[in-house]
Amino acid sequence: MRKKTLAAALLAATLTLSACGSGDSDSDSDSDSPIAMVSEEAGAEKAATALDNPFEKPDLVLTDTQGKEYDFRAETAGKPTLVYFGYTHCPDVCPLTMNNLAVAKKQLPQDQQDELRIVFVTTDPERDTSAALGKWLKGIDSQVVGLTGDFDTIQAGARTLGISIDAPRKDDRGQVVSDHGTQVIAFSPKTDGGYLLYGEDATVEDYTADLPKIIKGENP
Numbered sequence: 001m002r003k004k005t006l007a008a009a010l011l012a013a014t015l016t017l018s019a020c021g022s023g024d025s026d027s028d029s030d031s032d033s034p035i036a037m038v039s040e041e042a043g044a045e046k047a048a049t050a051l052d053n054p055f056e057k058p059d060l061v062l063t064d065t066q067g068k069e070y071d072f073r074a075e076t077a078g079k080p081t082l083v084y085f086g087y088t089h090c091p092d093v094c095p096l097t098m099n100n101l102a103v104a105k106k107q108l109p110q111d112q113q114d115e116l117r118i119v120f121v122t123t124d125p126e127r128d129t130s131a132a133l134g135k136w137l138k139g140i141d142s143q144v145v146g147l148t149g150d151f152d153t154i155q156a157g158a159r160t161l162g163i164s165i166d167a168p169r170k171d172d173r174g175q176v177v178s179d180h181g182t183q184v185i186a187f188s189p190k191t192d193g194g195y196l197l198y199g200e201d202a203t204v205e206d207y208t209a210d211l212p213k214i215i216k217g218e219n220p
Contacts, residue, residue, distance in 0.1 A: 062121065064147060079117045082117070082120075085122075089176065121158070138216060
């Protein structure tokens with residue numbers, strides 16, 4: 001399991017923002033955001049970073065692709081859960097990440113596919129309506145839960161997981177982009193804690209190898 005050095009970074013959990021497709025990579029972050037502590041393990045090559053202090057599930061009540069209220073904590077309680085914050089107009093990182101997860105999920109037995117919760121929370125709620133999210137996710141995996149709602153609520157929920165989100169903005173080409181952390185957080189079905197973190201470089205093979213253990217609440 002890839003682990004960062006505690007002394008080197010304390011892995012500030014306001015993780016680097018990425019404006020998908022814009023080429024931007026930096027943004028100011030909140031000084032009061034939580035810190036994700038990890039330990040050092042030299043030579044590790046796996047994609048998952050295990051958090052010494054797992055994140056608590058965010059208290060997020062948003063709207064799903066059917067226009068119904070979705071209480072993230074209640075709906076995913078006791079379930080292996082992966083959450084990702086992104087937006088449907090992203091030309092690169094977001095669709096790649098979601099497709100990687102979807103392809104890996106298909107390798108699981110059907111009962112485990114049904115048990116796993118993959119949740120996509122938009123960072124661009126003005127454009128990503130319930131209908132827009134539903135249409136986009138249908139082309140990826142119809143079982144993925146898509147959530148939209150008030151931007152401030154989404155931003156606050158992401159921050160509790162150390163993921164920074166800025167309000168959508170226009171880039172130098174006049175295109176609307178969303179600056180957001182691109183990490184996937186995995187929650188254990190045993191503790192409901194967010195105990196694993198994946199960066200945007202995680203591959204289909206990484207998720208395929210790790211999902212069976214995440215289903216059981218184990219470390220990859």
